[in-house]
Amino acid sequence: MSGTEARLGGSGALTELEVTDPAERTPEASAPGLAAVSAEAPSAVSVLATLPVCGTGRIEAIDGDDLRLAFGQEVVAARRDATVHPVVLQGALKRGERVLAEHRAGEGWVVVGALRTQPAPGIDVASEYTIEADRVHIRAGSELSLTARAASVVLRAVGEVETYAERILSRAEGLHKIVGRMLRLN
Numbered sequence: 001m002s003g004t005e006a007r008l009g010g011s012g013a014l015t016e017l018e019v020t021d022p023a024e025r026t027p028e029a030s031a032p033g034l035a036a037v038s039a040e041a042p043s044a045v046s047v048l049a050t051l052p053v054c055g056t057g058r059i060e061a062i063d064g065d066d067l068r069l070a071f072g073q074e075v076v077a078a079r080r081d082a083t084v085h086p087v088v089l090q091g092a093l094k095r096g097e098r099v100l101a102e103h104r105a106g107e108g109w110v111v112v113g114a115l116r117t118q119p120a121p122g123i124d125v126a127s128e129y130t131i132e133a134d135r136v137h138i139r140a141g142s143e144l145s146l147t148a149r150a151a152s153v154v155l156r157a158v159g160e161v162e163t164y165a166e167r168i169l170s171r172a173e174g175l176h177k178i179v180g181r182m183l184r185l186n
Helices: 044-049 086-095
Strands: 003-008 014-019 053-063 067-073 074-080 098-104 108-112 145-149 151-156 160-164
Touching: 053 086, 067 108, 086 098, 086 108
Parallel strands: 074 108
Antiparallel strands: 003 014, 053 067, 053 098, 067 074, 098 108, 145 151, 151 160
16 A cells, blocks of 8 residues: 655654555654654654644633633633733734634643734834823933934934924923024025
8 A cells, every 4th residue: 555644854854655555664764864763762653743723712801810712603711821911912902903812732722922913113014003001211322313214303313303394383281492502594
């Protein structure tokens, strides 16, 4: 009997083997180099059998580290993996993005990441971004430039601020103070 068998190679890539008769296979023939491995080491099949099952689903609810996760019509209890920031999962819930979860033996479903489906500021170009935070820090080593077509503001590390536009408007509800050792108009 002949056929083809797929197995993981040494680099973790799938390889194909031609098999003439499965009954005649020896460990050395089916996995070259395996004879050199200690008999106490787990076989590739047993290692693969212990890996968690992965799936994608949508978060229905979050309560601390506990989540309600929907895989199609089935809803299951899950928990957040310690490596996933809670804000990432709250964003996935808000935007309806899918999350990646593992079903671990003895632990149940564990969410290990979110699949980003929306553009991210600083990574993707989009028509609009809204960044909400109590504080936003932007740091540049030598220069920071904010540009919108024909207007710009440039902050330089040497202590210089440059504004450029056809028209610059500065307003104050109260005191409007301009302080400098020297002021030059035109």
